[in-house]
Amino acid sequence: MAKRNPSLKNKTDTTESKQSIFAFLKTKQAQTIFGFFLMSFSFFLCIAFISFFSKGQEDQSTLHHLSDRAIKSENLLGKFGANLSHFFIFRGFGIAGFIIAYQLFLSGLFILFKRKLSKIIVSWNYGLTAMILCSVTFGFLPEKYAVLSGVIGFEINDYLIDFIGKTGLTILLFFLFLAYVIVRYKITFDQLINLIKEKKAAFTHQNKQAEEEHITSNAAEEVSASIPLSSDKKKQSEFEKSVIDLKPTISKHSDTHKKNEKIRLTVEEKIEPEKATASVITDEKKVEINIEEIAEEKSVAENLSDKLVKDFGEFDPTLELANFKFPTFNLLKQYNETISIDPEELEANKDKIVETLKNYKIGIAEIKATVGPTITLYEIVPEAGIRISKIKNLEDDIALSLSALGIRIIAPIPGKGTIGIEVPNQKSTVVSMHSVISSKKFQESSMELPIALGKTISNETFVVDLAKMPHLLMAGATGQGKSVGLNAVLTSLLYKKHPAEVKFVLVDPKKVELTLFNKIERHYLAKLPDVEEAIITDTTKVVHTLNSLCIEMDNRYDLLKLAMVRNIKEYNTKFKARKLNPNDGHQFLPYIILVIDEFADLIMTAGKEVETPIARLAQLARAIGIHLIVATQRPSVNVITGIIKANFPARIAFRVTSKIDSRTILDAGGADQLIGRGDLLYTAGNEINRIQCAFVDTPEIEKITDFIGSQKAYAEAYQLPEYVDDDSGTTMDIDIGDRDKLFRDAAEIIVTAQQGSASLLQRKLKLGYNRAGRLIDQLEAAGIVGGFEGSKARQVLVQDFVALDHLLGNEQGN
Numbered sequence: 001m002a003k004r005n006p007s008l009k010n011k012t013d014t015t016e017s018k019q020s021i022f023a024f025l026k027t028k029q030a031q032t033i034f035g036f037f038l039m040s041f042s043f044f045l046c047i048a049f050i051s052f053f054s055k056g057q058e059d060q061s062t063l064h065h066l067s068d069r070a071i072k073s074e075n076l077l078g079k080f081g082a083n084l085s086h087f088f089i090f091r092g093f094g095i096a097g098f099i100i101a102y103q104l105f106l107s108g109l110f111i112l113f114k115r116k117l118s119k120i121i122v123s124w125n126y127g128l129t130a131m132i133l134c135s136v137t138f139g140f141l142p143e144k145y146a147v148l149s150g151v152i153g154f155e156i157n158d159y160l161i162d163f164i165g166k167t168g169l170t171i172l173l174f175f176l177f178l179a180y181v182i183v184r185y186k187i188t189f190d191q192l193i194n195l196i197k198e199k200k201a202a203f204t205h206q207n208k209q210a211e212e213e214h215i216t217s218n219a220a221e222e223v224s225a226s227i228p229l230s231s232d233k234k235k236q237s238e239f240e241k242s243v244i245d246l247k248p249t250i251s252k253h254s255d256t257h258k259k260n261e262k263i264r265l266t267v268e269e270k271i272e273p274e275k276a277t278a279s280v281i282t283d284e285k286k287v288e289i290n291i292e293e294i295a296e297e298k299s300v301a302e303n304l305s306d307k308l309v310k311d312f313g314e315f316d317p318t319l320e321l322a323n324f325k326f327p328t329f330n331l332l333k334q335y336n337e338t339i340s341i342d343p344e345e346l347e348a349n350k351d352k353i354v355e356t357l358k359n360y361k362i363g364i365a366e367i368k369a370t371v372g373p374t375i376t377l378y379e380i381v382p383e384a385g386i387r388i389s390k391i392k393n394l395e396d397d398i399a400l401s402l403s404a405l406g407i408r409i410i411a412p413i414p415g416k417g418t419i420g421i422e423v424p425n426q427k428s429t430v431v432s433m434h435s436v437i438s439s440k441k442f443q444e445s446s447m448e449l450p451i452a453l454g455k456t457i458s459n460e461t462f463v464v465d466l467a468k469m470p471h472l473l474m475a476g477a478t479g480q481g482k483s484v485g486l487n488a489v490l491t492s493l494l495y496k497k498h499p500a501e502v503k504f505v506l507v508d509p510k511k512v513e514l515t516l517f518n519k520i521e522r523h524y525l526a527k528l529p530d531v532e533e534a535i536i537t538d539t540t541k542v543v544h545t546l547n548s549l550c551i552e553m554d555n556r557y558d559l560l561k562l563a564m565v566r567n568i569k570e571y572n573t574k575f576k577a578r579k580l581n582p583n584d585g586h587q588f589l590p591y592i593i594l595v596i597d598e599f600a601d602l603i604m605t606a607g608k609e610v611e612t613p614i615a616r617l618a619q620l621a622r623a624i625g626i627h628l629i630v631a632t633q634r635p636s637v638n639v640i641t642g643i644i645k646a647n648f649p650a651r652i653a654f655r656v657t658s659k660i661d662s663r664t665i666l667d668a669g670g671a672d673q674l675i676g677r678g679d680l681l682y683t684a685g686n687e688i689n690r691i692q693c694a695f696v697d698t699p700e701i702e703k704i705t706d707f708i709g710s711q712k713a714y715a716e717a718y719q720l721p722e723y724v725d726d727d728s729g730t731t732m733d734i735d736i737g738d739r740d741k742l743f744r745d746a747a748e749i750i751v752t753a754q755q756g757s758a759s760l761l762q763r764k765l766k767l768g769y770n771r772a773g774r775l776i777d778q779l780e781a782a783g784i785v786g787g788f789e790g791s792k793a794r795q796v797l798v799q800d801f802v803a804l805d806h807l808l809g810n811e812q813g814n
């Protein structure tokens with residue numbers, strides 16, 4: 001049987017043990033141990049240094065007697081501590097030597113948390129620079145404090161003073177400190193920072209290379225350690241060959257032994273050297289792989305967004321119109337808004353209320369008045385035992401007795417055990433848009449889409465968030481303040497939102513109300529491509545726009561799905577943090593607000609064609625930032641249908657003519673008892689608030705739109721996706737020869753995704769909407785996708801590639 005050569009075996013063992021040590025050093029355990037070691041050592045240094053500053057002088061004489069056990073050291077960490085401190089503090093950098101301890105601690109932490117080597121190196125660069133700067137600065141101190149600067153700091157300081165004088169050195173140090181701070185904390189001048197960073201990166205790279213070379217040379221050492229193995233063997237084999245040539249006799253014991261050895265060696269010659277080579281190659285490969293691992297592609301990808309944010313800052317959607325100025329307050333008119341309380345009026349009303357209630361045998365325990373801009377709320381605490389429903393039932397009688405318009409009884413006031421009677425003031429005060437816009441509440445609101453609607457009965461500014469509503473239904477008889485209300489909503493948003501953050505789609509069948517907003521078309525409006533006017537007045541265009549908004553909604557949902565977020569806010573936050581790649585179709589999404597001024601008119605002329613997309617948008621669009629504001633004069637049930645109502649939880653009712661209308665809008669009475677001129681009831685599903693709408697006049701709107709319109713704008717209005725009408729659709733017998741050259745690719749994408757949408761093709765093939773739409777038509781003609789189903793994705797009629805090949809093959813055969 002073949003026997004191993006002992007010397008060879010030893011060498012193989014050494015190589016193996018080296019390999020295993022090397023492998024161990026790369027394990028997580030070894031790294032953890034090393035991390036903790038560095039941290040402990042940093043503590044050790046710290047204690048030694050502190051101790052050095054108190055006992056260092058006494059230890060001076062013991063320094064060179066490291067091995068002499070008879071000599072004791074005063075340093076808390078003994079002679080070793082004393083020597084280390086002497087080296088780093090006295091002979092080195094003085095008090096700045098603590099930075100070494102700090103750096104060691106940091107490196108230990110970095111290793112434990114598996115930070116990249118380059119980070120550790122960068123941190124050491126900073127640390128060492130700071131150390132030298134500090135120690136040279138301390139060199140300014142008188143000689144008796146030389147220990148604070150250390151020999152290095154003192155000498156450099158001395159040397160530089162000879163050269164550039166004390167003042168020169170002070171300036172130099174100041175500059176260097178400044179530069180250090182700028183670089184370290186990236187305070188200013190991006191380019192400067194980037195430049196220095198590049199240099200630093202190059203330095204890091206060099207270090208890395210040096211290290212890689214070091215690793216490679218280590219590996220090479222190991223490799224070379226194993227190479228003699230084969231050359232030894234070779235020598236031996238040559239020797240063996242000569243032995244064979246000698247043809248030894250069996251009687252020669254030693255020869256027999258050698259022959260045996262030869263057999264074994266021959267075997268080794270055949271196998272072992274191969275093995276050795278294999279192991280060399282594997283080792284080399286291992287080394288190479290490790291070097292590539294240092295490049296850590298994975299972690300670069302993970303930190304790409306962080307890096308981008310670090311280099312360029314967060315994405316700023318407002319950058320294109322960075323100099324955009326929000327309208328100023330002085331564009332809005334100021335009115336005298338001090339509410340004058342007429343004590344006589346209050347007293348007279350109170351007496352009337354008490355008397356009327358007395359007639360119905362309702363005793364009052366207490367009465368309190370809150371005077372608002374247009375109405376006064378009398379809060380009544382009835383005597384014990386009076387049933388609230390009794391007062392509620394007497395509403396009309398009380399109103400009659402008080403012979404005043406607009407009496408509304410709130411019995412009981414939600415959250416309070418009192419009854420409220422709202423009586424209009426004889427002299428009402430106008431609530432100006434100026435006062436609500438300039439209010440602290442509005443200015444400091446952190447809402448997504450804040451709307452300053454007006455003032456409450458207690459004269460507080462009433463601000464609501466359109467993004468939370470999420471859609472608003474507005475109704476009121478003609479001349480009661482609806483248009484002013486709409487203008488107030490739009491004005492609020494113009495004062496708070498940058499053109500990059502919000503876009504309006506304005507529908508104005510009356511053609512007069514919203515015309516002024518034409519001036520801000522390229523700032524704030526969205527429109528269909530190839531449409532002249534951004535403000536839509538024509539019913540057909542309204543239908544197209546609504547369907548286009550549905551497509552925009554679907555596209556946005558696709559983007560949200562891709563980005564794995566639930567709503568527009570999260571999406572935009574992620575986009576701003578540069579976590580979404582614009583090359584994948586991602587972009588900053590502005591809120592889109594669809595305002596329809598005369599809804600009844602549209603329903604009358606277009607019916608279901610308008611109702612269906614509106615209902616769809618209302619149901620689904622909240623998460624992707626499309627919000628609807630629909631106003632109507634006629635709040636009848638055939639205009640505000642069940643499906644619309646169900647999806648518009650926020651409602652504003654101006655004065656209406658009948659209780660039924662009030663019920664249609666608010667699901668409660670009250671709107672018929674309002675006094676008009678902007679007096680409104682607002683509900684977001686629960687309680688009803690009475691608000692005096694802020695008044696904004698046409699000249700004010702004109703000034704605001706002029707102010708915005710005169711500023712730099714985008715090249716065009718925000719483009720909504722193109723909507724191809726069913727009727728205007730192409731004929732389906734499209735010639736095979738006329739097919740787009742991306743037809744096959746498009747078909748494969750659709751079949752793979754099993755989803756027939758143009759937006760999918762747009763994204764995957766990076767096409768414009770028109771071309772994607774044409775492709776879909778061709779796919780439909782080829783029988784790959786089904787017919788048009790509104791804004792829903794089309795059905796895919798081909799299951800897999802085999803079926804697709806079959807279908808297209810058949811076509812060619814025909």
Ligand SMILES: Nc1ncnc2c1ncn2[C@@H]1O[C@H](COP(=O)(O)OP(=O)(O)OP(=O)(O)O)[C@@H](O)[C@H]1O
Pocket residue numbers: 430431476477478479480481482483484485633677678679692693694695696
């Ligand atoms: N908030 C308000 N404060 C004071 N006056 C108001 C307010 N709102 C409306 N008015 C007065 O009511 C008038 C009619 O308002 P507005 O034009 O908004 O009515 P409307 O409901 O839009 O009418 P239509 O439906 O016929 O267009 C205004 O010209 C103004 O004088």
